[in-house]
Structure formats: C-alpha cells, structure tokens
Amino acid sequence: MRSGPTSLGPFDPGFDELPGSIPLFPLTEALLLPGGRLPLNIFEPRYLAMVRQSLMHPARLIGMVQPLQAGADRDLKSTAVPPLQQVGCAGRIVAFEETEDGRYMITLSGLARFRITHELPRHAEGFRQAAIDFSPYHEDMMERGFVLADRDHFLDLLKSFLEMRQMGVDKQALAEAEDEHLVVSLAMLCPFTAAEKQSLLECPDLDTLADMLTAMFELAIATHEQRDRPLH
Structure with missing residues (x-):
C-alpha cells in the first residue's frame, strides 16, 4: 500500500528483518491495515500466552487474520481449528497494559500484510502459528505519497x-x-x-x-x- 523510500519508526524492524513465522490471532471483523492502530482486549488464556510469547521477540509481532467462515472464532469452548483467510496483517505491539482482573490491553501498529504459506503445529500453550510470506506486500513498509482524488x-x-x-x-x-x-x-x-x-x-x-x-x-x-x- 505504500510507494517511495522506506518510512519506518525508530523501533520497527526492517523488511529484511521480518520473521518467517508468527503467531496468529483469528478474529472476525477485526481489520488491521499497514499504518493503522488496533486496540485489543486480551483475556483468553491461549491469547494471553500469545502476547507473552510475542513480547519475548524483538519484533513483537502478531498476525491478525480472519476466519474463512465469519464468527468461527467466537466459540471459546470449541477445539475445532477453523480455516483462515490466506491474507492477514502483522501488527507490532506498541502499547501494553496489565489489568487487575488478569487481562492484557494492547495496541497493535499495522506493519505489513502477509500471505499464509502453511500453518505450523499449535504452540504448546494453544495459540495458532504459521509460516508466512511478506514478499508480495513489500511496499506496505514504504513511504506513501497518497492524496484523495476528491x-x-x-x-x-x-x-x-x-x-x-x-x-x-x-x-x-x-x-x-x-x-x-x-x-x-x-x-x-x-x-x-x-x-x-x-x-x-x-x-x-x-x-x-x-x-x-x-x-x-x-x-x-x-x-x-x-x-x-x-x-x-
């Protein structure tokens, strides 16, 4: 979505530093775009673990992706693994807060879109993860010279x-x-x-x-x- 010279924040990884796999957060109707900010209220144990794992890595990335069937992520007791859309967006954790009742309040900054090449085995703590390809969306991390036509x-x-x-x-x-x-x-x-x-x-x-x-x-x-x- 961008064109021109690179425009990264002081803590953002460069394109060549992006990992080949990331944890996935399937969430219906939650859209993250490059350059956008998405606040999230994290309370499920597997996603609390996902945030902790992400914070351990320098890039602090989470892949936002929608289930192929809308709402398939909403049954918290289900052990099913609903299929996912193939294109998502990686967000970097740029704000993090713990709450007294055991939740994390985080904000993701949209970095770049990705295509899922294949899913990896679930992490031991229950969250999904995948091998991904950022290369089709290299321009997401470039400067955008965008002006609305009208x-x-x-x-x-x-x-x-x-x-x-x-x-x-x-x-x-x-x-x-x-x-x-x-x-x-x-x-x-x-x-x-x-x-x-x-x-x-x-x-x-x-x-x-x-x-x-x-x-x-x-x-x-x-x-x-x-x-x-x-x-x-």
Whole structure:
C-alpha cells in the first residue's frame, strides 16, 4: 500500500528483518491495515500466552487474520481449528497494559500484510502459528505519497453514511485528518461485514482502498434510500 523510500519508526524492524513465522490471532471483523492502530482486549488464556510469547521477540509481532467462515472464532469452548483467510496483517505491539482482573490491553501498529504459506503445529500453550510470506506486500513498509482524488466528495459520502447508521461524527477531526490516516482509519473502524473487510485488506494500494470505500458508502446509502422510499 505504500510507494517511495522506506518510512519506518525508530523501533520497527526492517523488511529484511521480518520473521518467517508468527503467531496468529483469528478474529472476525477485526481489520488491521499497514499504518493503522488496533486496540485489543486480551483475556483468553491461549491469547494471553500469545502476547507473552510475542513480547519475548524483538519484533513483537502478531498476525491478525480472519476466519474463512465469519464468527468461527467466537466459540471459546470449541477445539475445532477453523480455516483462515490466506491474507492477514502483522501488527507490532506498541502499547501494553496489565489489568487487575488478569487481562492484557494492547495496541497493535499495522506493519505489513502477509500471505499464509502453511500453518505450523499449535504452540504448546494453544495459540495458532504459521509460516508466512511478506514478499508480495513489500511496499506496505514504504513511504506513501497518497492524496484523495476528491476529498470533499469522499467526506460528504462519509457523513451521509455515518448519519444513516446513526453514528456520531467529529467534523473537526475529519477536516484535520491527513488523507492516508483518514482512509486507513475508516476502513478499519466502519461497520462493514467480515467479507467486506477482507476485500479492503486485500486492496493492492491506497487508491484502490479509497475507491472501494467510496463504492461501499455509495451502495449503503443507495440501499438505505431505496428501502425507505414510499411504494406508491
């Protein structure tokens, strides 16, 4: 999703330093994109163990990926291993807090997307892990020179979409947000289906991501207006 010279934070690993395998966190409708931030509330024992293991490695990476069947991750008592989407996004733990009731509150910073080549045996503490390939998404770790083609039209659609969904909007924050941050954050936060979020994740670049978001807003608004139109 990026192009141009590399743009990494002071603690981010370089592309050549990315590992060949990472722990996986399957989570329906949780979308992490390169450059985005995803807060997570961790409470299941296997994922508490996953966080501890990740913190032991310099890169501190966790692979966010959706189950192939939406919701297959929600049965906490199930021992089944639901199949996963093949494309996910690696996030680096950039914030970590322990709670009094035994949870971890963490924030992942989206680093780069990956393709699962094959799953590895489950870790002894129960979480899934996989061998992955970052190479198709090398540009995710490059500088993005992105500008919305028609920012005013995009914001008008967004406001109509949020009003339709009865969601509040901070107009000042929208006006001040940089184009890249705006598009990435909206793709992650808007209430789309799991399949729609996977489509957003797999967009080849930010221009395509913005176009797909625009189309989703337009379709949702048109469907809502059609449903509310009188039949006489």
